[in-house]
Amino acid sequence: MQIREILTLKSDDIHSIAPTDTVASAVEKMVNLGVGSLVVLKEGEMVGLLTERDVVHGMVKLGLGLKDVEVKAVMETEPVVANADDSVDYARDVMTKSHIGHLPILDGNKLFAIISFHDVARASLKEAKFENSLLKRYIKHWPE
Numbered sequence: 001m002q003i004r005e006i007l008t009l010k011s012d013d014i015h016s017i018a019p020t021d022t023v024a025s026a027v028e029k030m031v032n033l034g035v036g037s038l039v040v041l042k043e044g045e046m047v048g049l050l051t052e053r054d055v056v057h058g059m060v061k062l063g064l065g066l067k068d069v070e071v072k073a074v075m076e077t078e079p080v081v082a083n084a085d086d087s088v089d090y091a092r093d094v095m096t097k098s099h100i101g102h103l104p105i106l107d108g109n110k111l112f113a114i115i116s117f118h119d120v121a122r123a124s125l126k127e128a129k130f131e132n133s134l135l136k137r138y139i140k141h142w143p144e
Contacts, residue, residue, distance in 0.1 A: 003091055003105055004084045006123045007113050014114060016041040017050065019072035023058065026050055026071050037102035037114060040075050046111045048075035051102050079104055084112050088127070092120050 016039040017026050026038055030052065040048035050071055058066055058074030066074070080098045082091050084107045095103055095117050103120075105113045 001088045001127050003086050006115055006119050014039055017071055019047055021071050023069045024067040040071055048077045049079040050075040081106050088123050
């Protein structure tokens with residue numbers, strides 16, 4: 001299964017913020033949208049990714065008073081990315097090895113979507129259930 005297939009189960013929305021916006025506004029936006037990451041855009045181009053984890057790490061690095069700190073101070077400037085035609089297995093492996101929960105997906109050089117580890121897990125379970133049903137059908141009709 002390709003990452004592109006996961007995206008058929010998700011909305012097309014890519015939630016973003018500017019690098020000069022405050023961490024407080026970013027956190028408020030993530031909470032209101034119910035998302036764990038925001039793409040950081042400057043003039044329409046992705047310049048980074050801000051996740052809940054980045055905010056927590058920023059609190060350790062810069063102190064608890066991040067309210068007025070700009071997003072660019074705590075964002076990931078070179079996030080791990082994948083291609084829409086990569087496999088779900090690749091996404092799961094790269095996310096696990098990199099200890100990340102959100103993965104920007106590119107289609108060519110253009111930002112296409114963001115997937116979460118939850119999206120990957122849901123797609124993997126769906127694929128496993130399908131394979132399981134095929135195996136059960138095969139076993140049930142085993143030639144005598």
